Amino acid sequence: MGENGDDPDEVATAREEVIEAMATTAEMYGTKRSLGRLYGILYFADGPLSLDGLAERSDYAKSTVSSAMSTLERYYLVKRRSLPDEGKRAFFEAERDWWEVTRRWLETEGRREVMTMNRALDTAQRRLESSDSPEAAHDLARVSQLQEYYDQIEQFVDLLSGLSSEEMMALAETMDSAGSER
C-alpha cells in the first residue's frame, strides 16, 4: 500500500470525482452544477470557508459564490457562520447530515408545494360544486382523486418532518425489515 509509482495527487482526484458526482446530482435535481460543486468543496473542507476561499478553490467569481451560498442556505445545505476575531467576514460550512436537510426541506418547501396544490384544488372544487353542467361531476371526481393523493402526501410530510435524523434512519431500518417479511 501507499505511495506507489507516480501519484499526482490521489486525494485531490478522489475529491474531484465525488464533487463532480455532486454536480451531476444537482443537475438531475434541476439546479445548477455550480451549486453541487460548491457544496462538494464545502463538504470536504476541514473547516469553514470564506467567500474568497470558496471562489479561489472553485474558480467561480466571488459574486457567483455569494449568490450560490444564499440558495444553498435556503435549502439548508450550508450554514453561514461568523468566526471569532474575523470581523465581518462570513464563513460557510456544509450541513453533512442529509436527513436533517431532507427534514427541513419537507417542513418548508415540501409543505409549501402541498399547500399550493391544495389551494388550487379546493377553489376548483368549490367552483365545480356550484355548477350543474354535465362535465362538472366528471371533473369533480378527478379533483377528488388528486385531493386524496395530496392528503396522503401531507401525512407523509407531517410524519417525516417531525422526526430527527436518527429517527429517520431507524425508520429506514423498520421499513427494510417490513419489506423482507412479505
Place this chain on the structure above:
Amino acid sequence: MGENGDDPDEVATAREEVIEAMATTAEMYGTKRSLGRLYGILYFADGPLSLDGLAERSDYAKSTVSSAMSTLERYYLVKRRSLPDEGKRAFFEAERDWWEVTRRWLETEGRREVMTMNRALDTAQRRLESSDSPEAAHDLARVSQLQEYYDQIEQFVDLLSGLSSEEMMALAETMDSAGSER
C-alpha cells in the same frame, strides 16, 4: 345551487386553475411548464387524446407536444396507446395513479441516481485507501458518511419500489399512526 348569474364557463376555469397549478409544480421540480400543462390536459380528458388533439387544446405546436409526450412517457406520467381502427395515430392517456408513477420513477431514475453516486464513492474510496497522504484518512471518513447515507436511501428505494400503490397508501397509514404514538 346551479347556474347562478353570469357563468362564462365555470368548469373550464376550474380545470384551468388545476392545470396551472400543475404547471407551477412542474416548474418547482425544475422541468418545463409545458409538461405540466399537457399532463393536466390529459389528466382531465375523458378519453385518450391524439397529438393533434393535444396541440389544439394546448396551443403548443405539434412538434412540441410530440417531444413533451416522449418525456412524460419516460417519467411514466402518460401512456401511449393505439386505438382500434385509428391506424397509426397515437393516443395518449394520463397515468392518474401517482403512487404508481412514484414507484416506477424510484425503480429506474431513483436507482440510477443512487448508482451513479455509489460508483463515484467507491472509486474514490479505493483511490484514498491506496494513498497514505495525511489528508486521505480525513477524506475517507467523509466518503464513508456519504456511503452510509446512500445505503439507507437504497434501502428505501428497494422497499418502496417493491410496493404496489395500494401498499404504499397502506404504508402511509401505518406511518401516520406510528407518528402519533410518540
Place this chain on the structure above:
DNA sequence: CAGAATATTCGGCAAATGCCGAATTTGGAG
C-alpha cells in the same frame, strides 16, 4: 465619522433552453 474590508446587487454577454414550423422519417392501406 472616515476609511477600509467585505458582501451583495446589477448590467451585460455568452451559452443554453423552449418553442415553432419546415423537412424528414416512419408506418399503414391499397
Place this chain on the structure above:
DNA sequence: CTCCAAATTCGGCATTTGCCGAATATTCTG
C-alpha cells in the same frame, strides 16, 4: 411498391440562464 397520413427530427429564432466583473451597499475598525 407507392402514396398518404402521421410522427419525429432538425435548424433557427426569441427568451432565459449562468456567470462574470464593476458598481454599490454594508459593517467593522480606528
